Structure formats: structure tokens, C-alpha cells
Amino acid sequence: MEKIKQKDINRENLLNEGVALLMQQGYHGTGLKEILDAVKIPKGSFYNYFGSKENFAAEIINHYIEPYLVQLNGYLDESEGNALAALNRYLQEGIAELERTEFKGGCLLGNLMGEVGDTSEICRNALQVSLNSYRDVWEIGLSRAQSEGTIRSDKTAREMADLWVNAWQGALLRMKIEQSTAPLKQCQQALLGDFFKA
Amino acid sequence: MEKIKQKDINRENLLNEGVALLMQQGYHGTGLKEILDAVKIPKGSFYNYFGSKENFAAEIINHYIEPYLVQLNGYLDESEGNALAALNRYLQEGIAELERTEFKGGCLLGNLMGEVGDTSEICRNALQVSLNSYRDVWEIGLSRAQSEGTIRSDKTAREMADLWVNAWQGALLRMKIEQSTAPLKQCQQALLGDFFKA
DNA sequence: TAAAATAATACGACTGGTTGTCTCATTTTG
DNA sequence: CAAAATGAGACAACCAGTCGTATTATTTTA
Numbered sequence: 001m002e003k004i005k006q007k008d009i010n011r012e013n014l015l016n017e018g019v020a021l022l023m024q025q026g027y028h029g030t031g032l033k034e035i036l037d038a039v040k041i042p043k044g045s046f047y048n049y050f051g052s053k054e055n056f057a058a059e060i061i062n063h064y065i066e067p068y069l070v071q072l073n074g075y076l077d078e079s080e081g082n083a084l085a086a087l088n089r090y091l092q093e094g095i096a097e098l099e100r101t102e103f104k105g106g107c108l109l110g111n112l113m114g115e116v117g118d119t120s121e122i123c124r125n126a127l128q129v130s131l132n133s134y135r136d137v138w139e140i141g142l143s144r145a146q147s148e149g150t151i152r153s154d155k156t157a158r159e160m161a162d163l164w165v166n167a168w169q170g171a172l173l174r175m176k177i178e179q180s181t182a183p184l185k186q187c188q189q190a191l192l193g194d195f196f197k198a
Numbered sequence: 199m200e201k202i203k204q205k206d207i208n209r210e211n212l213l214n215e216g217v218a219l220l221m222q223q224g225y226h227g228t229g230l231k232e233i234l235d236a237v238k239i240p241k242g243s244f245y246n247y248f249g250s251k252e253n254f255a256a257e258i259i260n261h262y263i264e265p266y267l268v269q270l271n272g273y274l275d276e277s278e279g280n281a282l283a284a285l286n287r288y289l290q291e292g293i294a295e296l297e298r299t300e301f302k303g304g305c306l307l308g309n310l311m312g313e314v315g316d317t318s319e320i321c322r323n324a325l326q327v328s329l330n331s332y333r334d335v336w337e338i339g340l341s342r343a344q345s346e347g348t349i350r351s352d353k354t355a356r357e358m359a360d361l362w363v364n365a366w367q368g369a370l371l372r373m374k375i376e377q378s379t380a381p382l383k384q385c386q387q388a389l390l391g392d393f394f395k396a
Numbered sequence: 397t398a399a400a401a402t403a404a405t406a407c408g409a410c411t412g413g414t415t416g417t418c419t420c421a422t423t424t425t426g
Numbered sequence: 427c428a429a430a431a432t433g434a435g436a437c438a439a440c441c442a443g444t445c446g447t448a449t450t451a452t453t454t455t456a
Contacts, residue, residue, distance in 0.1 A: 026313045028226035031415060042433045043417085053416065104316055110371060114309035115224045117374035118302050127375045155392070163388050166368030166381065173308060173367055176315035177325045183364065190361050194353070195393045205405080229441065241443080242407045251442065 011049050013039040015063040018056060023064075023105035027057055027116050027123075057112070058126040064108045065130040072137050076144070083144035084151060084192065091188050095181050103179055106172040109134075113169075135165050142196070152198045160196055167191060209247050211237040213261040216254060221262075221303035225255055225314050225321075255310070256324035262306045263328040270335050274342070281342035282349060282390065289386050293379050301377050304370040307332075311367075333363045340394070350396045358394055365389060 017038045021030045032053055036046060050056040072090050079086040098106075105111075109131055116123045142164075143157035151160070171187035215236045219228045230251055234244060248254040270288050277284040296304075303309075307329055314321045340362075341355035349358070369385035 025317060026224070026226060028224060029313070029317065032417095033414075043435085044419090044433050045431075047417070048431060106312065106315070110368075111312035113371040113375055114304065114312040115227070117304070117371065119223060119227065124375050131372070131375070155388075159384070159388060162381070162384060163365060166372060166385060167361060167365040169368035169371055170308075170364030170366065173311040173315065174329070174364060177311055177322050177329065183360070186357070186360060187364060190353075190357060230443090231440080240407045241409095242445090243405080245443070246405065246407095 010039070010041050010045065014041060014046065014049065014056075015060055018060040019064045019108060022057065022060055023108045023111065026111060027120075032056075054120055054122050057116070057120070058122045061109065061112065061123065061126040061130050065134055069133060069137055072141070076137075076141050081148065082150070083141050083148060087138075087141050087145070088188070088192060091184075091192075095184050095188075098175065098184070099181055103175050103181070106176050107169060110169045110172055131165065135161050138164055146198075149198055151196050160191075164191055164196075205247070208237070208239050208243065212239060212244065212247065212254070213258055216258040217262045217306060220255065220258055221306045221309065224309060225318075252318055252320050255314070255318070256320045259307065259310065259321065259324040259328050263332060267331060267335055270339070274335075274339050279346065280348070281339050281346060285336075285339050285343070286386070286390060289382075289390075293382050293386075296373065296382070297379055301373050301379070304374050305367060308367045308370055329363065333359050336362055344396075348396055349394050358389075362389055362394075 014035065017035050021035055021038070032043065032046065036043060046056075050059065071093075072087075075086040075090045076083060079089070109127055112123060113127055113131075117127060118124070139157045139161035142151055142160050145151035146153045146157055151157075167187050167190075168184075171183040174183040175181055212233065215233050219233055219236070230241070230244065234241060244254075248257065269291075270285075273284040273288045274281060277287070307325055310321060311325055311329075315325060316322070337355045337359035340349055340358050343349035344351045344355055349355075365385050365388075366382075369381040372381040373379055
């Protein structure tokens with residue numbers, strides 16, 4: 001079974017397009033037709049792949065967060081000895097990307113938590129899993145920074161990771177309505193550059 | 199011109215119902231018909247009052263935030279001499295209310311920032327104004343707490359108010375997907391009870 | 397003050413278009 | 427050949443918004 005199946009390519013294309021469109025227009029604001037047309041896949045195939053829009057959205061959520069986990073883990077692995085620097089570098093890269101795309105979208109998790117967090121059980125579960133795994137990576141990074149002495153140790157890494165994820169979500173929302181990455185930079189500076197400092 | 203106009207009653211009813219439904223189902227997830235049926239007002243009247251769904255949403259945003267401003271200002275005015283206690287009491291009341299309504303909705307501003315923050319210019323403006331005025335009230339409260347010596351003064355009240363609003367938005371989103379007010383309590387404790395302490 | 401003219405508002409059937417979902421004949425695959 | 431995948435379209439429900447008419451208020455006229 002070496003062959004790359006067309007089905008998997010189609011699925012992947014649908015998920016990529018789904019991430020892009022749901023990010024900017026939300027769940028109810030994006031019709032299946034729009035996604036289908038963009039990747040030229042008929043409806044019948046879609047329902048064969050995903051079963052429903054709701055399931056599709058749940059898969060999109062998983063698909064969305066994975067690259068971020070990989071990237072952050074990558075930065076942490078590279079910079080042996082300075083986890084805090086790795087976290088800051090990761091953020092800097094993310095902020096630069098958001099400036100490139102003119103603040104469009106923000107964070108799919110945040111947007112969908114607000115929109116369907118209490119109407120779709122399936123999405124709610126997917127969001128919970130994804131957000132927790134993202135928080136966990138931050139916990140690891142902060143924990144390492146603690147043992148390196150750059151982050152204060154009178155609070156648990158878990159506690160700070162939770163606070164960080166919350167504040168960052170809020171900052172991303174404010175970025176969208178202020179059309180500026182200033183809230184992000186301010187958030188980074190206030191927490192990583194001050195409150196969390198050893 | 200003492201007479202209470204039916205038009206104003208209808209507008210008020212529409213706004214109240216609009217707040218309730220948009221909170222739980224979002225902008226695109228809520229049809230006008232649903233709102234109209236709930237308050238028994240015909241389509242034509244709606245378009246006389248508001249012109250479009252988008253304008254209606256912008257008015258809903260204003261209508262939503264006002265009571266919170268009044269309430270927080272009220273707590274601050276009452277408790278002369280202990281602004282920090284007033285802030286905590288305000289939060290405690292809000293958390294209790296969210297538990298009563300079983301975490302449904304969360305914050306309309308947060309939800310709409312994510313959903314239409316970068317697709318509707320009109321809503322974006324309304325959100326910006328509302329969120330800023332909410333942040334301003336927190337700034338006043340924190341500033342008073344600083345002069346009372348309960349909150350640290352090496353950071354500006356504005357900076358802390360911004361961080362607070364961001365973190366609280368994030369905590370509200372996580373409340374929705376975790377179906378628990380634990381994130382809210384944790385957020386309150388971490389910032390007001392620790393990082394912001396004098 | 398009474399009647400007429402004018403303006404403002406109320407109303408809901410209707411429009412053109414889109415939604416998510418499903419069906420089914422055809423094609424592809426193992 | 428049987429099973430799975432495909433693709434085009436059918437489907438009813440719903441969407442935001444419009445428009446001509448009916449009703450009610452307000453102003454003008456006599």
C-alpha cells in the first residue's frame with residue numbers, strides 16, 4: 001500500500017481550505033459550497049469523507065493546531081539552554097506572520113470557541129483537546145525556563161501556561177478589532193517580559 | 199411629548215432579544231426571523247428601525263455592554279476606600295450569574311470579535327468602542343486601588359487593565375468549552391490575587 | 397374646530413439566492 | 427464481480443432584504 005490515494009489528497013485539500021475559510025468567516029459564515037468550489041470537489045465526495053459539516057469542523061480544528069505544536073516544539077528543541085528565548089522567538093515569528101496577513105483570522109480556536117463552543121458538542125470536544133495540548137507545550141517550555149532560572153518558580157508552570165493562553169487569546173481578539181499587533185506585543189512584554197520573570 | 203412611543207418599546211425588545219440570541223448562537227447562527235418571532239414584530243418594522251442586520255448587531259453591541267459599565271461603576275462608587283474589593287465583588291457576582299446560566303454565551307463582545315471582527319467594519323467599530331470603555335472602567339478601578347496601596351504601582355493601571363481584559367476574555371472562552379467557571383476563578387486569583395498585588 | 401392633506405410607520409407576502417443534507421446512477425477499484 | 431468512491435443534481439428549509447399597501451399621526455387648511 002505505497003500508493004498515495006486521491007482520497008487522502010482531497011481530504012487534505014478540503015481541510016486546508018477549510019482552515020483558511022473558517023478562520024476568516026467563521027463556521028456559520030462559511031458555506032460548504034464555497035469550500036467545495038475552491039478545491040473543486042463535489043458534495044457527494046465531501047459527505048463520503050466527513051459525514052457532516054460539524055464533523056468536518058472538528059477535523060479542521062485538529063488539522064489547524066498541529067503545525068503550531070510542531071513549530072513551538074521545534075523552537076524549544078533547538079535552543080538548548082534557553083527555553084524563554086525559544087518562546088519569545090516563536091511569538092515573534094507568529095506576530096510577523098499575522099502582520100503579513102494583515103491581522104486576518106487571528107486564532108481559529110479562539111474564534112470557534114466563541115461561535116460554536118456552546119452549540120456544537122463535537123466541536124467543543126475538539127476545541128478542548130486542541131487547546132489543552134497547546135497549553136501543555138507552553139507548560140513544558142515555561143517549566144524548562146524555570147529550571148534555567150529565567151522564569152519565576154513560586155508559581156507553577158501550569159498556572160502560568162493557562163494564564164498565558166488566556167491572555168494571548170484575548171490579545172488576538174483585540175488585534176482583530178484594532179487592526180494592529182500592538183496588543184500582542186504588549187501581552188508578550190507584560191507576561192513573558194515582566195510578570196513571569198524570575 | 200411625554201408619550202412613550204411603541205416604536206421605542208419595540209426597539210428595546212428587539213435589542214434585548216438580540217443580545218440573548220446572538221450571545222448563544224452568534225451573528226451568522228441567528229436568523230432575523232428567530233428574533234422577530236420571539237418579540238412578535240414583523241420584518242418590515244425591523245427594517246424601519248435598524249436598516250440592516252449589520253447595523254442591528256452594532257446597536258446590540260452597545261446595548262449589551264452598558265449594564266456592565268453601570269454595575270462596575272456602581273460597585274466602585276459604593277465601596278469607598280477599597281477599590282480592589284469592589285473589583286473582586288463585581289467579578290464574584292458575574293461568575294455566580296454565569297454559573298446560574300450554565301456557562302451559556304460567555305461574553306458577547308468576545309464572541310463577536312472572533313466571528314465578525316474582520317468581516318464587518320460597522321461591528322468592528324462598535325466592538326472597539328465598547329471594549330475600550332469597559333477597559334477604561336477597569337483602569338479607573340485599578341488606578342484607585344493603586345493609590346489605596348492594594349495594587350502595585352510599578353506598572354500603569356492602563357497596562358494592567360489591558361492585560362486583565364485580555365486574560366478575562368480568554369478565560370471566558372475556556373469556560374465555554376470546559377463547561378466550568380474554574381478558568382474564571384483561576385484568572386481572577388492569578389491576576390487580582392497575585393500578579394497585580396502590591 | 398372640523399375636514400382635508402400629508403407624512404410616518406406598520407405590515408407580511410414575496411424575491412432571488414443559499415444553506416446543509418441526501419439520493420442514485422455511474423465509475424473506479426481490489 | 428462485489429464493494430467502495432464519485433459526481434451531479436434534487437431537496438426542503440432558510441436566509442437577508444424589498445415593496446406595495448394599509449394603518450395611524452401629524453400638520454395644514456378653511
